Amino acid sequence: MHGVTNAAAAPTTYLDAASSEPLHPAAREALLAALDRGWADPRRLHSPARSARLILDNAREAVAEALGVRRDEVSFTSSGTDAVHRGLLGLVASSRRGRVVVHSRVEHSAVLRAVEWGAEADVVEVDGSGRVYDGDLVEHAIGPDVAAVALQTANHEVGTIQDVGRFELPNDVPLFTDACASMGRLPLPEGWAVAAGSAHKWGGPAGVGVLLVRKGARWRNPFPADDRVDDRVAGYENVPAALAAAAALQAVVAERDAVNARQHALVDRVRAAVARVPDVDVVGDPVDRLPHLLTFSVLYVDGEAVVDAFNRRGFAVASGSACTSSTLEPSHVLAAMGALTHGNVRLALTRDVTEEQVEAFVAAVPEVVAELRSGTGL
């Protein structure tokens, strides 16, 4: 068998934790232990099955405790996207009012696609920092056919935190919050009926989502039922991965005060440095934001070229630009905010990023910008 070929010889500083955080050491340890003890079908009654069931129950308990919710409010899905789809559409399926979902312009595509597929959209605009206008959200929510309001806890591309839970919604209009970008890093807001999270974004394994349905919320499974342990979800439970996700979540919650403060200061450092580069648009709320994430757009530069230029210098970053094909739409988040959509860079720090790595990135920014602008004559 061939191994995985390392494309880049130089060690890479990974600055794309918002796409996926590397596996937390606590998750690795839990995963390896659970692979040996949690492989059997947790529905069965024999000893190996009971061992798997115990691990699954422990994972659920740990997630509930870490998030401050009830154990019976926690379901494990096959991804964050699946948690969003079934979480939101389950509110629509059981609504007595109608099938309109009021949502912000900057929701993740998982929300937008779910609404396209199984509901009707009523979109609320955002300001230049990406925050929804609260009066607009409430005004739209009182519409007669509104089944649910969907508002993210924090934006996955620009980091801006929404005031979820501070809205006076009608009593019979439930709130769905996509917490994929913030779960573990920040406490859950108040006021939601259903919430979704994604384990690989907090340092758990990929393939585990978390669906939270508040006790008493009017919600029913919008997809075909399955005869498993948990009737909110479908498919054979990935028990070892669920335990690993839970272990990572507990660890991240325990560490977050210290990690967030460190990351917040490091992002402030990069933000100030990037803002000094001419013709760079620094995007998103500077203060009320995810601690680890920074987005900026460089005028006159192609987004793919900027990712490549940083990669050649040993930095892995993401971009919301879509300059390679004229048919590709740019990031709907950047567009909604009125931000520059080309030359976009999203930086997202891992929990163990060093100050030296961040300083090296800061030093590389003007070099990369100068290199990529040199051909434009500007």
Add this chain to the structure above:
Amino acid sequence: MTPALELDCRGLPCPRPVIELARHLGDVAVGETLAVVADDPAARHDVPAWCRMRSQRYDGEDAAADGVPRYLVTRLS
């Protein structure tokens, strides 16, 4: 509306229409209008964003004779 200068950026991917806009701003006098004809979808967002960043005035969008979007910019400085 007849702009002082119209830039044909049909077929150019982003960020080329905005680069052309920046290169040719000096070709019109202060107070005159420059038009960018571009089919790249990013131009719809990036021409106004450029105006904000470079302190020029964005005057909105109409269409060229062939229906391709045309973005209007007035030079302020």
